[in-house]
Amino acid sequence: MPELPEVEVICRGLRPHLVGRTITRIGHSGLQLRTPVPVDELNRHIVNQAVTDVDRRAKYLIITMQDEAKLLIHLGMSGRLGFFPQQTPTARHDHLCLLLDNGIELRFNDARRFGAVHVFSGTEATDLEPTFFAQSGPEPFSQAYSAPYLMEKARGRQSPVKVFLMTNEIVVGIGNIYANEILFAARISPTRHSATLSLAEWRRIVTKSRLILEQAIDCGGSTISDFANANHESGYFQVNFRVYDRKGQPCLTCGRAIEKIQLGGRACYFCPKCQK
DNA sequence: CAAGTTACCTGACGGC
DNA sequence: TGCCGTCAGGTAACTT
Structure with a gap:
């Protein structure tokens, strides 16, 4: 995958295009990534919500919604993200599409399908550190990494x-x-x-x-x-x-x-x- | 418990 | 041209 620098660069690239936008619909290839794509949870917690922030923790991209729900994306070895006008035909290995309220679609393409998508409701997402990231060490740029x-x-x-x-x-x-x-x-x-x-x-x-x-x-x-x-x-x-x-x-x-x-x-x- | 191995999956590349 | 083996940025579940 993209290692930390690549994920950080992607995070910064996504932020201005996503923050403030509402995700109006999702599309899924039907194929499983490293873990199954939680389609129901995406529809329940992400669709019709505005994005308030885009962050990174470890090699995960974290997209936070207005009601505090969070969408986590891991790019695995071969995952890529890109913005495309809605009418652009999807490419081979496009596995998740997030349609925005401006007609642009964010597409997650992953040939090897080692990537992962996780969704947490506002309640679940309040503190992912002691749960989802419990086994993750410190960030290289943090004081804890000494x-x-x-x-x-x-x-x-x-x-x-x-x-x-x-x-x-x-x-x-x-x-x-x-x-x-x-x-x-x-x-x-x-x-x-x-x-x-x-x-x-x-x-x-x-x-x-x-x-x-x-x-x-x-x-x-x-x-x-x-x-x-x-x-x-x-x-x-x-x-x-x-x-x-x-x-x-x-x-x-x-x-x-x-x-x-x-x-x-x-x-x-x-x-x-x-x-x- | 730590350390080594395997599996997940597709595509690119080199050798023949 | 094409077939085959090898390798690839990650991670987790195994086994030893």
Whole structure:
């Protein structure tokens, strides 16, 4: 999926087009995503309601309605959102359409169907933190994401630090691409056992996490094959990739060939000289 | 409990 | 041209 920067960019792109608009009708492909699309709940809690806010928590987009009901959208690996005039023919893999009161439709397209749609009534949505997000760790930009916090969480953990950083209950929003980039920027080997990192090393990880994610957001996210923001514009952070997808290419710092290994079932890229 | 594996699903790409 | 295997940004449910 889109990782945190991409979802943040989409969130900002959606906000001005959605806030104040009323959703007048929904359309559904009939196919199940990661979880079934709650069509009845959408009709009950979202339709004929005006949107009051669009936010992000972890990699979820949160659309809040006038009566406090919330629509959560997760883009999975291949999910995309776009605005189209109502009469535009729907595309293959358009799974959810939200018709707005100005004749524009917000369409959720997801080829792999790893995405998800959740609806909460006003009552259910009053505090999603202790319920829906109970297992979700802190946001990378929050105070709670700190070196002492990571050091404590890593105590006794044998798992490679890259796998640890990609674990949602530790910190949300960091997926495969940015985990690679953050560890390169922090000069820490992705294979290090989490418990062996010093407080100073965790500090570098926290600082670089925020720096890399912020830069990616400023670039409009990274475009890989199928990511586009809500206005059909592409991001350009990928030109800043220093290790991701650069197997065999020279490290931009020392010239050594970037290596690719498998870690936690995912492709992992790093410079064996710069990252210790 | 932690860590490793599998599954979900389609599309793109490289090799032959 | 096309067939086949491999891989892909995520996450949760399994097993070990």
